[in-house]
Amino acid sequence: MSFAEDSQTIAPPGEDSHRLCWRCRLPVDIQAPHCPHCAAPFRTPPVEEGRQTLSPVPLLVAYVVLLFVNLLQVAALRWGAVQSLDAEQLARNILAQTALLELINTILVVVVYFQTRGALPPTGSNLLRAAFSAIWGVGGLIALLVVNMAYHSWLQSMLGTTEILVPWNSDWQRSVALVALVCVQPAVIEELFFRRMVLDGLRSAMSWHAAIWISALMFTFAHLGVPLSLPYLWLLGAFLGYVRVLSGCLWLPIVLHFLHNLVVLVLERGL
Amino acid sequence: MSTTPSSGSLGNLAQSARSGQLRTARVIMFIVGGLNIALNAFGFFTAARIVDEAIQVEVDRAQQQGMVIDPSELSEVRTRAISLTQVFSGVGLAVGVAFIVLGLFVYQIPVAATVTALVLYVGMYALVGYFDPSQLYRGLIIKILIVVGLFKSIQAAIAYRQEQG
Secondary structure, three states, X not given: OOOOOOOOOEOOOOOOOEEEOOOOOOEXXXXXXXXXXXXXXXXXXXXXXXXXXXXXXXXXXXXXXXXXXXHHHHHHHHHHHHHOOOHHHHHHHHHHHHHHHHHHHHHHHHHHHHHHHHHOOOOXXXXXXXXXXXXXXXXXXXXXXXXXXXXXXXXXXXXXXOOOOOOOOOOHHHHHHHHXXXXXXXXXXXXXXXHHXXXXXXXXXXXXXXXXXXXXXXXHHXXXXXXXXXXXXXXXXXXXXXXXXXXXXOHHHHHHHHHHHHHHHHHHXXX | OOOHHHHHHHHHHHHHHHHHHHHHHHHHHHHHHHHHHHHHHHHHXXXXXXXXXXXXXXXXXXXXOOOOXXXXXXXXXXXXXXXXXXXXXXXXXXXXXXXXXXXXXOOOOHHHHHHHHHHHHHHHHHHHHHHOHHHHXXXXXXXXXXXXXXXXHHHHHXXXXXXXX
């Protein structure tokens, strides 16, 4: 199945002054407000030559599959918690299951990326813009971390803590595994999916503010394992979306996401 | 061109089909939103009774096993459980209102409204499944039909938006 279906293909090369009518599929002058053949109106800009527009529908299908995998992950973690006899075995189980399901997530996202790559718009960033965005991005990240701490201490005072944490200071191998599973994989894979594919897919069909907040909502529900943190995660997703759009690059949200998760990991488990 | 009239009629037929699909999306959003509001409003206002019933079952079970219940701890657990139930019912209420608002704006912002509705519906379904896995199987066919309906609505909304330009 092509991930660029429902696309508005452009006129053949050499006829770049024309595009195809969305209704009758006949070539129409690019500046024409109406199709001369069927009178269909045009207000949307023509599609860039050599590229197809990306439909959000296949991305949403991939997202539903990702949610299902996340549900499986939650079920596996619960099963692991029940089956474990002691804290050490529980920690090993959690790490092994998380690694397996993150591998499934990674494969799924990489497959979808290679399917959609041709239809994705170029990132179009420059170094100065990215550097400027990095400055306010780090400031915003610090502010968000303060909000995160305040929100979770309020939650803890209201409800008490229920989350199972894997201690990371028992040996260096476990620490490396935790950093890889909690900081590196989510930063790269989630940013690639939500901030590159989903955000750019949605931006072709709606305003960028709407695309950012909807992609952030999708990012939120992808974190079912921490249900009480969902309101905060919506804010974090929107922040990373704005960083992505305003900086124009993907590496900056990846770095900020990595730093965010690393700080949370250290704060939760202690140095 | 001789095909112009027939192309135009086909275009009008397609347009009315898309409009009908958006109307269906609006109906789905109103029904899902209305049900969410009704059920969560009930949960919110009867939270104390729901929690008391659940606690009573646990207390009876514990007493049958010869355990002694600490009243002060029980009271603390009860307060927390009521707060938690009201927080979740409040979130459910807000989601219900969001569905109604999305339904109202489905012709003004068709793609954003339908995509948000699908993400909210699937996300809430997964979230409820997280807390109570048995909910994943209940009414599965209706849930699948709603998801399929919302997917079709998104496709119709994309085409509708292109028509509007």
